[in-house]
Amino acid sequence: MPELPEVETVRRGLAPTLVGAHILRVDLRRKDLRFPFPKDFAARLLGRQIIALRRRAKYLIAEMSDGSALIAHLGMSGSFRLEGRADENGVFNYPRSKNPAHDHVVIHLDRGILVYNDPRRFGFLDLATTDDPAPPPFLAKLGVEPLSNEFGAETLAMLVAGRKTSIKAALLDQSLIAGLGNIYVCEALHRAGIAPNRPASEFAGRTGAPTKETTRLAGSIRDVLEEAILAGGSSLRDHRQADGSLGYFQHHFRVYDRGGEPCPRAGCKGIIGKMTQNGRTTFFCPKCQK
């Protein structure tokens, strides 16, 4: 589920409750997720107040009153949920449901309970502290934020220059552009009418000036992310009312997971195809993506 738009949607959903909340208790229900929890993880969060909830690429960052920060990556199947109803004594209880499978971390706040659930455990939580000025290496390696002002056709052209790999693999590389995943790369390439297996370096432009294609691609990336965030925001209410397993944006996909269906581009008679690139499935229209 979680690429940049999903993480941003989660951030917006959590922020009103988390920002300003104090951490009263942290329960780790296993010793690791993808990685072991950092030393004294729970103890170091205790008593802190969350003063901001930010997003960097697919990471959520909860900034604490003491300058430390809780960093979360949802991997493939991670999610946060809030259990916010107090009992008659004003105490928040966990668990409220009988069988909370894969609830690995339970953070008790003064205004609710934040639960991290992750069946596949590809996600992880980390803590950046004030004693250690160097940001965690996985944040330091991240490339440009695709919705920032830094990102545009010129930046994209520069980033792919000299790359021997496909444009699809380049767009998935988090050290170049940070936040795109398999779905939105497929979607952006379709919108831009670009074949996923073309060499990335073709989008560098010959004279340093971005080509029309590169400009179109940069625009498509921005558009699809922004639209997905809007749709995610509007369907978050549904997500809360239902019991959690509904995706946010899948009805808006034009190619992803639509192999065999007609291409939705106006006037295009193509049929959406499927191929594998670098071990990931690519969906594309062989007719209008050149």
Added chain:
DNA sequence: CTGTGTTCCTGTTCGC
């Protein structure tokens, strides 16, 4: 340094 294949894990879907 760059590019690619493997690996971690469980749940869901697919094909026989």
Added chain:
DNA sequence: TGCGAACAGGAACACA
């Protein structure tokens, strides 16, 4: 209907 195989939104890691 049942059951094993294939596959899934990610990315660190090992290696060519």
